[in-house]
Amino acid sequence: MEKAIILAACAIGAGLSMIAGIGPGIGEGFAVGKACExxxxxxxxxxxxxxxxxxxxxxxxxxxxxxxxxxxxxxxxIPSMFLAML
Amino acid sequence: MNIEVTGARILFNFCGVNITEIQVISWTIIFIVFVLCRWLCRGLKVKPEAKRQIMAEYIVTSVQNLVGSTMSKAFEFFSPFIFALMVLSSLSSLSSLLTFKPPTSDLNTLLGWSILVFLMIIYYKIKSMGFGGYLKSYTEPIAVLTPFNILSDLAVPVSMAFRHFGNVVSGVVISSLVYGALASLSTCVLGSLPGILSQIPIFQLGLPAVLSIYFDLFSSLLQAFIFCMLTMVYIKMAANVEQ
Incomplete structure (x- = not known):
């Protein structure tokens, strides 16, 4: 049970941390647009x-x-680290 | 199907020091660069006859022009260091084309380079401002901001290392994911066939090459260039040179 919770939390956290990809996408889009102009x-x-x-x-x-x-x-x-701690 | 993303494998233990595959590949690349340099510099003449001398002169002048235009004419003695960084970084990244684990996908390599650059930045700051001036520059504009100044200084090597590392590792991870997906697709389609026919990797042919062109060639060469550009810009800012 703890194993499942740890793995699920790690997967959700990984997905959430990739929200950071939005910023560079918008910024680089602006930069390339301006370069085209x-x-x-x-x-x-x-x-x-x-x-x-x-x-x-x-x-x-x-x-x-x-x-x-x-x-x-x-x-x-992280998952293998935490699973080793269990 | 399991996809493993691990650090460098430890190959053997030498007098209590673990030698990883990254170290072996890095030293091989350093040796290759050494041999290339020896080959390019053999039999130099005042009037170049051999093609390799013309090539060597072209490389040297173009790197000197790049360093001279980015930093200043007085800093052209930096060009061997900059070009060494560039060649090491690009050859390390390109070694993934030969299915090795690229040394730039290990954070230790890149942290080593960026800490070297960081020490040079500190050296040129102390040289241009004096030791007292260097310490005083942390309390500017007001003394309250000292922790933030120290943090922003420490962020330089970390961001340089992580930028290059993240770019190369993202290529490695995405390539391995695509390979795994294509392999399972092949077994889905051909798995029911008898014997060796079910082992034919039809989908792994061709398609990963397109990814490889972007991640291994374009992205890694661009990152090598950017690492060198950032090195030059930071050292120029530290040395406070006039254009």
């Missing part, structure tokens, strides 16, 4: 705009990655 306005600056956008996107991704790391911990590391 910039390229449409000045097609000759395509190279710099693209590299700056990729860089900014990767930085904006960080919070989503944190959520993902927590989800990975909850799915693959």
């Amino acid at each position: 910039a390229i449409a306005r000045q097609p000759e600056s395509r190279g710099t705009v693209t590299s700056t956008m990729l860089m900014g996107c990767a930085v904006a991704e960080t919070t989503g990655i944190y959520g993902f790391v927590v989800a990975i911990l909850l799915l693959f590391v």
